[in-house]
Amino acid sequence: xxxxxxxxxxxxxxxxxxxxxxxxxxxxxxxxxxxxxxxxxxxxxxxxxxxxxxxxxxxxxxxxxxxxxxxxxxxxxxxxxxxxxxxxxxxxxxxxxxxxxxxxxxxxxxxxxxxxxxxxxxxxxxxxxxxxxxxxxxxxxxxxxxxxxxxxxxxxxxxxxxxxxxxxxxxxxxxxxxxxxxxxxxxxx
Numbered sequence: 403x404x405x406x407x408x409x410x411x412x413x414x415x416x417x418x419x420x421x422x423x424x425x426x427x428x429x430x431x432x433x434x435x436x437x438x439x440x441x442x443x444x445x446x447x448x449x450x451x452x453x454x455x456x457x458x459x460x461x462x463x464x465x466x467x468x469x470x471x472x473x474x475x476x477x478x479x480x481x482x483x484x485x486x487x488x489x490x491x492x493x494x495x496x497x498x499x500x501x502x503x504x505x506x507x508x509x510x511x512x513x514x515x516x517x518x519x520x521x522x523x524x525x526x527x528x529x530x531x532x533x534x535x536x537x538x539x540x541x542x543x544x545x546x547x548x549x550x551x552x553x554x555x556x557x558x559x560x561x562x563x564x565x566x567x568x569x570x571x572x573x574x575x576x577x578x579x580x581x582x583x584x585x586x587x588x589x590x591x
């Protein structure tokens with residue numbers, strides 16, 4: 403938090419004549435506060451809102467709609483097997499509708515569509531509930547925003563083989579199989 407205060411002080415000094423650049427820096431600092439769960443985010447957002455009153459387009463683009471802050475991107479989740487109710491080429495996903503509350507957290511989550519198992523829906527909903535958003539502001543105050551959607555994609559496969567500790571086991575197993583094959587060929591030849 404000390405680093406954020408230093409960042410804001412530096413931005414005030416550097417952008418003392420450029421209000422839009424200072425407002426962008428304040429929004430960025432507010433985003434960091436939001437990710438850290440610090441209520442100081444709202445004072446940074448309010449100050450940015452006030453600085454941007456002369457530039458409503460930039461005000462609207464920075465603070466007029468919620469922005470997902472954490473996680474930065476949505477990663478594909480894995481299934482051990484494809485649900486029998488789906489066709490071979492059907493994309494696997496859960497589609498949620500939700501509201502972003504004033505505090506930047508999702509609420510009123512509804513499953514709009516899903517073709518994966520119930521356990522994956524629960525896990526996906528739990529991931530969604532842990533997401534952090536920059537809330538929408540109206541007249542300088544954070545307000546809830548309904549009508550947001552999130553799609554969690556899935557694919558069939560084993561992510562364990564991709565993890566470093568399992569990759570080493572897999573490489574050792576392959577090396578042992580290769581050595582066994584080589585010794586069999588020497589015995590046969």
